[in-house]
Amino acid sequence: MSRISKTFNGLQAEGRKGFIPFVTAGDPDLATSLAIVLKLAELGADVIELGVPFSDPMADGPTIQRSSERALKGGVTLAKVLDLAAEIRKKSDVPLVLFSYFNPIFRFGVDEFEKSASAAGIDGVLLTDVIENEAGAISRRFGEHGIDLISLVAPTTTDERLEAICENARGFIYAVSRAGVTGAQETTSLTAEQLVNRTRQFTDLPIAVGFGISTPAQISDVWKYADAAVVGSAIVSVIEKSDQEDVVLRVEEFVSALVPNRSVSVAK
Amino acid sequence: MINYEPNEHGYWGDYGGRFVPETLVAPLDELTEGYFAVRDDAGFHAELNDLHQNFTGRPSPLYFAKRLTETLGGAKIYLKREDLNHTGAHKINNCLGQILLARGMGKKRIIAETGAGQHGVATATVCALFGLECVVYMGTEDMRRQEPNVFRMRLLGADVRGVDSGSRTLKDAINEALRDWVTNVDTTYYLLGSALGPHPYPLMVRDFQSIIGREAREQIVEKEGRLPDVLVACVGGGSNAIGLFHAFLNDDVRMIGVEAGGRGKTLGEHAARFMSSASVGVLQGTKSYVLQNDDGQIALTHSVSAGLDYASIGPEHAFLHDVSRVEYASANDDDALAAFKTLSETEGIIPALESSHAIAHVIKLAPEMSRDSVMIVNLSGRGDKDINTVREIFANS
Structure with missing residues (x-):
């Protein structure tokens, strides 16, 4: 069983909900990313999303756009992100999901990527701009290498499409809370709950809700109807505002306040 | 003979298709449906031809x-x-076609990207012609070098928004227009100006041009x-x-x-x-x-x-x-x-x-x-x- 499935099964058995933080790999640099990710795992992150920086992140708001720019300026490439994942994997069993636009992977070569990602211990890949037929084909190929292509659903997704997406989905479903780009907001709209309920008609897979989640109140709200909450821009924003020397501590403070009392021993 | 038409997914050979966030699939489907409903419609083309002759x-x-x-x-x-x-410029040909489509689809807010400003000016023009709200994204480097067009767009009532990311040119303006669209899908029509972007834009813009x-x-x-x-x-x-x-x-x-x-x-x-x-x-x-x-x-x-x-x-x-x-x-x-x-x-x-x-x-x-x-x-x-x-x-x- 995959690490992702094992994690969600464990959560369900314990009657708990999941916390999925996102960080851009290599922001502010790869060594710090490694320390941040290990800290997040220690703080009880159930799955960690690693953003692959891209020059033209059309689905992202300003916070993640800037973090991609910082990472790219530091020379981060997909190959280096995979190396980072391998380093994380040496020290933690936390499920890792790469969050990427298609072009860096297309350019790397989908064949080559499957092998390298699998070897690095990547459990899932979420491709922001791959849908429909292309997603189906990639999902099957990734599946052969033990990698789940994580499917996105959005409030604009019709029931007909939801059914088709769920049929091919693996790992968990990522429900986009609202129409829009990534970025922290104060409240989560009702549309997220409606979307999760619509999606449940077509799948037994766990459903995580992301986009715009930044407060403990929003997380407990999401946990009422979904299986996990994804927090991205809010954490990236803490990284952006912190000094290099205490960025891990600042992230720890923020996440401890966001999801209290989750710390678990995850070291291998 | 080579077939020069794209397939139903918008591919010419290996090229084209749709690589967009899931949120945009429904509006792109709606657009495709809307476009194919008028593509061979005599009434639509009669109105468009009248504008071509008497407006352009x-x-x-x-x-x-x-x-x-x-x-x-x-x-x-x-x-x-x-x-x-x-x-x-030629940009008006496409803008007139798309604005008739947008109006038919009941959209009240039009967004566009522009590089040289010609597409922005043409979009601002057709929005003025039909009394629709118009937002144009333009890289700040392009705003500098095509300043007369920025002024023209504003005269025509468009809200010109400078884009400061990347090389501050056309590509960055398209990113920002896509971000606007993904956020305002319910109300907004994205009037893309070139034979680019996800299906059906390359086909539709080609047809209108x-x-x-x-x-x-x-x-x-x-x-x-x-x-x-x-x-x-x-x-x-x-x-x-x-x-x-x-x-x-x-x-x-x-x-x-x-x-x-x-x-x-x-x-x-x-x-x-x-x-x-x-x-x-x-x-x-x-x-x-x-x-x-x-x-x-x-x-x-x-x-x-x-x-x-x-x-x-x-x-x-x-x-x-x-x-x-x-x-x-x-x-x-x-x-x-x-x-x-x-x-x-x-x-x-x-x-x-x-x-x-x-x-x-x-x-x-x-x-x-x-x-x-x-x-x-x-x-x-x-x-x-x-x-x-x-x-x-x-x-x-």
Whole structure:
């Protein structure tokens, strides 16, 4: 069983909900990313999303756009992100999901990527701009290498499409809370709950809700109807505002306040 | 015979398709459905043709450039005068088609991207014509070099929003327009200006621009009693070129698309997607040739003309390139500036810097052709918008 499935099964058995933080790999640099990710795992992150920086992140708001720019300026490439994942994997069993636009992977070569990602211990890949037929084909190929292509659903997704997406989905479903780009907001709209309920008609897979989640109140709200909450821009924003020397501590403070009392021993 | 139509998923061969966030699938489906409902509708086309004639001033003339022809001493050169359209470029053809569609779909808010500002001006114009809200995204570098168009858009009532990311040019404006659309899908129509982006845009924009070639075909037969030997057009995203070429694809006519060679052959110094440094990639919703580095990061580009300064090219051009139906050449900044001057002085026509790239290629090619051969160049826009840029460059050289 995959690490992702094992994690969600464990959560369900314990009657708990999941916390999925996102960080851009290599922001502010790869060594710090490694320390941040290990800290997040220690703080009880159930799955960690690693953003692959891209020059033209059309689905992202300003916070993640800037973090991609910082990472790219530091020379981060997909190959280096995979190396980072391998380093994380040496020290933690936390499920890792790469969050990427298609072009860096297309350019790397989908064949080559499957092998390298699998070897690095990547459990899932979420491709922001791959849908429909292309997603189906990639999902099957990734599946052969033990990698789940994580499917996105959005409030604009019709029931007909939801059914088709769920049929091919693996790992968990990522429900986009609202129409829009990534970025922290104060409240989560009702549309997220409606979307999760619509999606449940077509799948037994766990459903995580992301986009715009930044407060403990929003997380407990999401946990009422979904299986996990994804927090991205809010954490990236803490990284952006912190000094290099205490960025891990600042992230720890923020996440401890966001999801209290989750710390678990995850070291291998 | 090669099939020049895309499949139902918007692919020409391997190129095109839809690479977008899930949120945009429903609006793209809605758009596709809306477009195919009017694509062959007589009422829709009657209204569009009325606007072409009475608002834009179509058909645009096919003008025999006698002095340019004599100066070059080779092929007879005809200019398809899209520069004479209302708003000064071919962009209005597509905007009128799409605004009728948007109105039919009940959309009240229109967004667009613009590079040189010609598409922004055309969008602002059709929004004024139909009383619709208009937001135009434009890179701040382009706002600087195409300042007259920024003022024109604002005069027309558009909200022009500067985009400060990346190279602050067309690509960055498209990113920002896509972000707006994904956020405001319910109310907003994205009026994309070139034969780019996710399906159905490359097909729809091509269709709306193909009036250029249909007219040119009739006009040249009337004037010369035969089809031309060569067609030449500049290619940024590729809408004016595909607009001219489309009606001739099944004819024995040579076609040349001219890309921006910029100021050098290294990545970042030009916008010639078919140069050896280019490769296939996925950018802004479509699979095509893309200027990128080895890690799949999109390269910065350079061209003296804002409208050609883009890292990718419409997917239909990628296909036409691969099947060798269209040849692609490039003209550098200096050649384009020289052509800008040449056409102004020999014909009394100041061309847009974009169109000057096509003229630059004609200046090379025409002398090599016989005097009884016939060439049509798409003069896609007029150069009024560029006079500040050109004045600056000529003053410093």
